Amino acid sequence: MKRAAAARSAETARAFSALGDATRLRIVNRLAGGGPLSIVRLTQGNAISRQAVTKHLRALEHAGLVRSRRAGRERLWQLEAQRLADARRYLDRISDQWDAAIARLRAFVEDEPE
Amino acid sequence: MNTDRIEKKVLLKASRERVWRAISEADQFGRWFGVDFDGPFVAGEPLSGRIVPTQVDPEVAKLQAPHAGQPFAIVVDAIEPMQRFAFRWHPFAIDPALDYSREEMTLVEFLLEDADDGVLLTIRESGFDRIPLARRAQAFAANDGGWAHQSRLIAKYLALPA
Numbered sequence: 362m363k364r365a366a367a368a369r370s371a372e373t374a375r376a377f378s379a380l381g382d383a384t385r386l387r388i389v390n391r392l393a394g395g396g397p398l399s400i401v402r403l404t405q406g407n408a409i410s411r412q413a414v415t416k417h418l419r420a421l422e423h424a425g426l427v428r429s430r431r432a433g434r435e436r437l438w439q440l441e442a443q444r445l446a447d448a449r450r451y452l453d454r455i456s457d458q459w460d461a462a463i464a465r466l467r468a469f470v471e472d473e474p475e
Numbered sequence: 476m477n478t479d480r481i482e483k484k485v486l487l488k489a490s491r492e493r494v495w496r497a498i499s500e501a502d503q504f505g506r507w508f509g510v511d512f513d514g515p516f517v518a519g520e521p522l523s524g525r526i527v528p529t530q531v532d533p534e535v536a537k538l539q540a541p542h543a544g545q546p547f548a549i550v551v552d553a554i555e556p557m558q559r560f561a562f563r564w565h566p567f568a569i570d571p572a573l574d575y576s577r578e579e580m581t582l583v584e585f586l587l588e589d590a591d592d593g594v595l596l597t598i599r600e601s602g603f604d605r606i607p608l609a610r611r612a613q614a615f616a617a618n619d620g621g622w623a624h625q626s627r628l629i630a631k632y633l634a635l636p637a
Contacts, residue, residue: 470487472531
């Protein structure tokens with residue numbers, strides 16, 4: 362159980378470091394907007410080479426954020442939704458804390474005498 | 476997908492002055508937030524304090540009790556009377572086992588606007604993209620039980636009639 366949790370934590374850390382790059386975030390957003398996409402399509406509109414896009418996709422794949430499959434002569438890339446959900450969780454937690462703090466602020470300014 | 480900021484808007488049925496004092500005066504802020512500050516908020520100055528159970532909700536206070544006495548620190552960024560109060564901090568950094576001092580801080584802003592029935596308050600926290608990624612992952616790996624528990628209590632709290 363503990364080992365499973367530790368492994369999961371390590372996976373999550375990989376997902377976060379893979380996302381800590383502006384180009385990779387752009388690729389992820391692009392795939393979120395309409396995947397699966399080929400490398401050629403992903404390179405369009407980006408000021409970087411196909412080789413660079415491929416390198417970023419491999420890093421994202423290693424982190425479990427995207428996966429690919431062969432389709433004829435090209436490879437199509439798509440998002441792994443679960444990993445991205447994990448990456449969102451950190452902000453969700455902070456967001457929950459603010460919701461709780463706001464509830465207390467509301468009680469304080471609306472109900473309590475000064 | 477915005478990973479850099481959180482924004483909350485809430486309509487508070489109270490006067491603008493009441494809301495302004497609740498967020499911009501250290502002792503009032505401390506009463507609802509659950510922190511005992513060592514002095515007043517001064518723009519540009521760091522301020523330390525300690526976690527204390529909130530005075531406005533017994534259930535949440537019970538939850539905060541294990542953290543009581545833990546150090547808490549902010550750096551006041553701006554005090555623009557009746558409009559905007561801002562500080563920097565390590566977001567909800569209450570795990571005593573971790574050293575947050577060398578990490579980037581986020582910016583928390585409270586923005587006040589008049590609304591029909593009171594005050595529209597916007598709380599915006601930004602700068603998450605500068606926090607080390609491994610640290611973000613660690614934050615919820617370490618605190619999983621506590622956070623889940625707190626979320627349930629909050630849900631219960633919010634379901635109470637106003």
